[in-house]
Amino acid sequence: MSGTSIFDDQSSRLSYDDTWKLVHNYLGHTSFVLEKVSLEPIELRGGNLGDYYKVSVVVKLHLQKQEIHLFAKFLPSLNEATMSMVKKGPSQKEDFFYNILIEEFRSVGLGAYLDFYPKCYLSKVNDVLILEDLTLADYQLTPSQTFYTYEMLKVSVRQLAKLHASTLVYEERKSAEAGWIVRLDQRFAVYLREFLFQTEEDNEVKQLCRVGINSVVDYLIYRFPEIIRGMTVEEFARKAKEAYEYLWLKVKKSEKYRNAFCHG
Template identity: 30%
Template sequence: MATVAVEQNHQVNRITEEDIKIILASYNRTNEEMIIESYSVHSASEKMLGFLAEYWKVKVLLSDRKVLYFFIKAISRSNAAKANMVKEMRLFEKESFFYTVIKENIENIVPGLKPWAPRLITALNDAIVFEDLNATQYKLRNKFERFDMAHTLEALKTLARLHASSIVYEEKKSKQTMGEYKGLNYEFEKSLDKGGYHISSEWFCQCMTGALEAIKFLSKYDDTEINLIESRWRDVWSTALTLSDFSPQRRNVICHRDLWNNNLMFHYSEDEEKRLEPDDCLLVDFQAVRYQQPAGDVMLLLCCNLDPKFREKNIEMFLEFYYEELGKILNNYNVEIYEILSKEEFLASAEEQRLWGLVVCACLIPQFWLGDDQTTEIFSDNAQFDEILSKNKGQFIKKMMENSSNYKQKVMEIFEEIVDRYCMPAK
């Protein structure tokens, strides 16, 4: 590989010429000669794609006129509060290990499964490099447009592939070791930790107390009901956390656990009437990955991305669809789903895991149900980011609700669903 002829990198000290060479060396699995004509680096978007990292795009022009595109996720250098949170929770380290070790190990033993995530190219210092999904026509949906039937089914198919991959991996490893293999959690327990989802986490506590503050001041409940809610609130949220732990009674899988809109990308094709319909979905951002019941991911996906009324109207069908899809994939690898997880067990698990899905949605929706300009302005500022996510999230939520009836409606409907299902007496 020859040296760069022309450099067009305007992000000083972010991605260097040496980094470009490392990226191409990792990308070039056939060891063909690659001569770089030029390269450029720019921000992946004018809006914020996520809350804890910086995102960059790299375009490399080779001497044979071939153009390569890469996507980079990096620890923030412009926002110390973001960088500190990522480092304290070990999110970057966790995601990098997941891609370079756990995912690679699974793919080596489970060949031929349709991808459920982008291809990792390489890991740099404080940055991870992926294939650029936009270059292969994958797109994010508008976060204010809840998933319809077609998008939900494509997302569930992809989730089934992710979960099936770890089941098949464990079944094959168990056969190879004559039943001695103890599972992915035992093999990689240190890298499949709770992340920010534990009761002593400042971030989680702010999510919990911030939601309660909003309910106390801006919800439909009277004083007696508020006292009851307040007395039960911490126990409800603590119970949600226990649902994300390893279950000794039911089958566990590698779960994504961060399935809000910007972490699912869709590919589209035209139907007979020339309308674009989703025909594939890939998951990105595995910084919250953990080993738990698959229904936890399913319910999180449905709670975070569907209108609640649409979700409840179709939830039985969605659960049936996911379970059947998981069974089909396992059957392709000679694994019988009923020996892994019966339908009755899965449906019971899904009802239990609804609380996990709602609580995670309650943690995330106050940040993502904001306009792009507003999100960028608020969360790009170091002081505001730290204040909102680590010190006083309740004040932020109340302010946003007072300024926007739409924000109040969408956020409060999740808060109130938690209250009505888990804090109030059964009717």
């Protein structure tokens, strides 16, 4: 079957070579033939830094067919500003996490504890990320208006704790091997600096963040004065602006406490 005829209209965002590579990574061998590829847009989503799809790939294995279901995150096509923001760093960070950091963790014997992330089968910076479809394991997207229960928070924090702990174990074991102190932000500084929530670099990303914050504190808050209790709208807007400014400081590297790789 030719490389072009296996794709439907939506699937043109995936090339034949990329599809072959992700199936190779998924199966672990090359004894297959690509039969059909389809992408279904995901309407319900919790983020704006990508276009999300359900991926279905039908392959022939010897005389049998197998359908592989995965998840795809493409560079956002929403607008040029969002696409530009992703290209400034988030896409590189995702690629670093799946292709470099996880393998670094494995190299120091942490493989048995790395169950806090979806498996990645293809990563191309500023293009596409193909992951396992966690909905097949009954994971669900929680509506944004949902208040987390204690049990929900415990599940989330437990998984994040594994990521943070892996950072510390990795640094300790690498330090023991090297004979000097090894820190992730020294080895991989280009990937671990903050791209989005920062005030040092006067670039497009900073300007986009500022516009978003100003639209909330200078406009949206004043459109809904009825939701504010115990203070004036002006006071609430001032406190909201202070909270946003505090955010810039909280994401910086701590000079007091031990730092860990964090999701963000």
